[in-house]
Every structure is written in structure tokens, then in C-alpha cells.
Amino acid sequence: MIQKTRAEITKCILHKVANKFNSGHNVFSENPIRFDQESYDLMKSFLLKPFGSVTQSYRFSHHADVRLNELNNYSTAIFKDETVFVEFSKNIVNHLYEQSNSAQIKTGDVIVAFIEGIEFNNVLTEAIGIFKIENKVDFFQTYLDDANSYDVIVQKGISTKKIDKGCLILNTSDAQGTIVFSVDNNNYDAQYWIKNFLGVKLADDFNSHTQNYLELCKEFSEEVIKPEFGKHEQGAFLANTVDYFKEHESVDYEQFKDELFQDNKHKELFEEYKKHFETLNDVLIRNNFNISDVVLKKEKNKLKTEIKLDTHFIIKLDVDAPDAASEYLERGYDEEKKMKYYKVYFNEEK
Numbered sequence: 001m002i003q004k005t006r007a008e009i010t011k012c013i014l015h016k017v018a019n020k021f022n023s024g025h026n027v028f029s030e031n032p033i034r035f036d037q038e039s040y041d042l043m044k045s046f047l048l049k050p051f052g053s054v055t056q057s058y059r060f061s062h063h064a065d066v067r068l069n070e071l072n073n074y075s076t077a078i079f080k081d082e083t084v085f086v087e088f089s090k091n092i093v094n095h096l097y098e099q100s101n102s103a104q105i106k107t108g109d110v111i112v113a114f115i116e117g118i119e120f121n122n123v124l125t126e127a128i129g130i131f132k133i134e135n136k137v138d139f140f141q142t143y144l145d146d147a148n149s150y151d152v153i154v155q156k157g158i159s160t161k162k163i164d165k166g167c168l169i170l171n172t173s174d175a176q177g178t179i180v181f182s183v184d185n186n187n188y189d190a191q192y193w194i195k196n197f198l199g200v201k202l203a204d205d206f207n208s209h210t211q212n213y214l215e216l217c218k219e220f221s222e223e224v225i226k227p228e229f230g231k232h233e234q235g236a237f238l239a240n241t242v243d244y245f246k247e248h249e250s251v252d253y254e255q256f257k258d259e260l261f262q263d264n265k266h267k268e269l270f271e272e273y274k275k276h277f278e279t280l281n282d283v284l285i286r287n288n289f290n291i292s293d294v295v296l297k298k299e300k301n302k303l304k305t306e307i308k309l310d311t312h313f314i315i316k317l318d319v320d321a322p323d324a325a326s327e328y329l330e331r332g333y334d335e336e337k338k339m340k341y342y343k344v345y346f347n348e349e350k
Contacts, residue, residue, distance in 0.1 A: 001055050002168070002181065003119035004048045007127075011085050011114040012043065015093045017132070019107050020100045028090050046160050047113060047131055050183045051168055055294045056207045058200035059177040066177060069199045070095045075128045075169045075178070078114065085114055092130060099196040104188060106134040109158065120170055120179065131166040132193075133158050134186055165193050176203055209289035213251060214299045216285055217241045220273045231307040232331055232342075235317035238303045242319050245296050253287035307342070315342060 013032045018024025035043065060072040067073070074088045074095075089112035096110065113129040136156040145151045167182040180200050184193050194200060202208035217238065226234040240260050245251070261267045278285055300319055307315040315329070330343040 001053075002051055002170075004052065004117075006117040006119065006124065007044070007048060008116050009040070009044055009047070009113050010116050011082070013086060013089050013112050015090065015110045015112070017093050017096050017108060017110045018100075019103070019105055020097055021103050021105065024107060026093055026097055028093070030086070032086065042160060047111065047129055047163065047166065048115075050163055050166060050185075051181055054181050054183060055292070056181075056211065057203045057205075058180040058182060058194070058198070059203055060180065061177075061199055061201045071130075071169065071198055072178060075171075078128055079126065079171045082114065085112075096132070096197050099192055102189075105192060106186075106188075108132050108134040108164070115168070118168070118170065120172060123172065126171040128169045128171075129166065130169070131163050134164040135159075167198055179203075206290040207292045207295050209251075209286045210245075210292040210295040211299060212281075212283050212285055213289075214241070214245070214296070214303075215281075216274060216277050218303055219277060220270060224269055224273055230331070232329065235307065235319075239317060239319050242296070242300050242303070245291055245300075246320075248291065250288065250290045251286075309342075315344070 011032050012035070013029050015029055016027035018026050033043075060066050060069045062069045062072075071092065074091050078085055078088050092112055093110050099105070100107075109132070111129070111131040111133070113131070115127045115129055118125055118127045137159040138154050139157055140152045141155045142150055142152050162185055163183065164186045165182075165184050167180055170179045170181075172179055180198065182194060182198060182200065184190075202211070221234045221237050225237050237260065244256060244259060257267045257270060261270065274285055277283075303319050307317070309315070317329075328345040330345070331340070332343065333340050
């Protein structure tokens, strides 16, 4: 996790990125933004605030050689010589433009910033920030008309609440390579920003191990358990998975299977799906790793444990209460109505 209390934006430039699919054209600035104090303070908070709670980091990658990764090269050049900042910020936008190979990729403003005073692992370093703003918001602009009266017009502008996409490339590295942080609040194409533009992969650490394993369990529940055993069993499996992660400091693959699956057939299905998941996502699921509580808290909120019925009822299972579904939820079939039913037991309404 980074600390940004001493961070300062020393260079910042804004360009417009078009959509290659629609034969658009990029528009470039020739000079950095000249802030007044108020706009600088607002911009600094706007760009850096999203990274205050980001714990998972990435490393540059390339199928042949990481030295061929475009952003790796551009950032390295800027760190070595800040005078090329404007020139290489345009290269960054051109590289982003080359990834817009479908109509759904949005045009927008691209802000490139050079930031000093970023703290990572108790060391101060520099960072290059790349931020894409895809969505504009309506706002009222007031003005004094010819009749000496105030009127309003609607204009579009950048909301200061959140950036759409952004990354921080740190001028520091470890054994895995240059450290990169990323956020994506408009995740309409997971490949576009992370894989195609940044060309990064999750760092090989306990944060990514925890995320990959929980993602494996989520997909297994959706693609195997739900179609074969129903949503009731799916919810119970997800709740038991979360319970295992909460009760243990580390994951042991064999122990996990023994605790979650009583039937050997289910264990075999999980093992087969694990291999499929690794191949499909080009990841290696570790059999033993320490659990990241921060990632667990974030990822468990993404687990869907709702049972939606065609009679316009929704039963939401508590992912933090793994025994509730088996103890207090009963599934059956009514011969008279020729319909399935759920029976829920409780003491009182809350």
C-alpha cells in the first residue's frame, strides 16, 4: 500500500484520446497544465485518492520480453530524463489509442502526471500517473446576459468524485519487476486497460494468491455447482469458502477440499475445474499461501448468494453465516401446486 501524504505533482498534462475503431484522431497539448493553488489541490486529491486503499500491485509483462512492454519503456525514459515528459506523454496516449479496437472503448481525456514523494514500503520515490476520464457530468454554468440578468446554461465537465481508470507506475522495483498500481471504475472490458494497455499481471504475492483462489471458487460455484446442484448449494459453498478463509491464516489446498467437500466426486470436480481455470486465465493457483484479510474483505462483497425466483421473490443468503442455509432453509416440492418451494425458519423478524 502506498502513502501519499508527501506527494507532489510536479508535471501534469492533458490530452484527448479518440477511438481507433471509429477512425477518430487524438488531440495533444503542447505544454503542461499551469495550476492555481485551488485547482492544484483539487486535482491532486482527485488523482491520488483512489490509490489510498489499493493493496494489490502489478508488474509489467510481455509474452516475449518485458523490455518490449511499451509503458515499461516510456516510464523508464521519463524517470531517466524528465525533459522528455511531454513527448512521451503523447506516446502513452498513442499507445492507448492503439488498444481501442472496438466500438465500446470510450474516448476521453487522458491526464499524465509526474509525481514526487510517493511512499512505498517506507521509501520515498517518484511515480508516473496515467488517468483516463471517460464520462462527463452535466453542470449548470451561470453567466450575466446582455440584459444584466443572470442566466444558466448546461455544460459537461469532469466530476471530481472519481476517476474512471488510472495507474501509478513507481520508480522502484523488486525481484518481479517495476511496481504498478491500477484502478478501473468502468470495468466494461477487463482486457482493455490491464492487459492490452498496461500489459501487467498481478504480483506473485499473498494478495494475488487470495484473489485468484476466491475467483476460482466463485467461478466454480457459478459454472459447476449452480447448474448441477442448484443455487441453494451454491450459496452454501460460497459461505463455507468465506468461513474457511476467515478461520484460517493460510490456505492448504488438501485441507480446503476435505473441509468443504464430503463427497470425493465433488473434490474431483473441483480439481478438474482448478486446472481449467488456470489454463483459461493463465494463472497458477497456489496450493499453500497466507491469506490477505484486506483482499478477503473486498472480494467477499462480490460473491453473489441470492436465489432469485420466478414468483418475484429473492432469498439472500448471508455469506458470513455458512451454516444458516443448511440449518434454516429447506427446499421441497408441493405435489398439489406442482411447484418447488423454500421453507425458511426463524425466531423473529429484524
